[in-house]
Amino acid sequence: MDNMDGLEVTECTRCPELVDSRTRIVNGTGPADADLLFVGEGPGQQEDQQGEPFVGRSGTILDDKLDARGLAREDVRITNCVRCRPPENRDPTSEELQNCFPYLQREIEQVDPDVIITLGKVPSEHLLDRDVAVTNEAGSLAQADLGGRVRDVLICVHPAATLYDRSQEETLDAALDKAASMAGEGGGGGQSRLGEF
Ligand code: URA
DSSP states (O other), rough: EEETTTTTTEOSOOHHHHHHHHOOOOOBBTTTTTSEEEEOOOOHHHHHTTTTSSSSSSHHHHHHHHHHHTGGGGGGEEEEESSOOOOGGGOOOOOHHHHHHHHHHHHHHHHOSEEEEEEEHHHHHHHSSSOOHHHHHTOEEEEEEETTTTEEEEEOOOOTOOOOOOOTHHHHHHHHHHHHHTTTOOOGGGGGGGGOO
């Protein structure tokens, strides 16, 4: 059974291994009309337990980085390529990525963000459908046909990369500076009001 109610997947059994390994389906969080849509790889242990993306150590880094740019977690939308935690935090397989892709496409179409920020190699390669050298390409803007039209995709390193390699922090900072400057550029609702502050 598969079921999507608005932006929420409420039931899904497309990936047998993930059905076994998950505690719950972890849907995206944040405004349904957010200007910035961050896309990670998939839920880890904390996310699986709490039912929200990026609430573990990577999430703390992301929250702090957003905060430093005048953005609250509540201002942006955060989601993942796959919504169920893979066993032992392994990367999602290409089949699992494909199984979950229609949900992500629908989320992109409905949220209609100004820019999609891919956090790390897996989401960057998945959404751009090519090999990506994330560290080299972080901060660069690419285009991809997603959620019904060609959209801007900003390549970014995964926040956790800064835990293992401090030099990645500048790369993350530069990409997030660019993302913050793009918020609201599309006009209309979402965080366009941020310009008032
Ligand atoms: N890493 C991800 O890619 N996604 C999460 O939700 C948490 C950590």
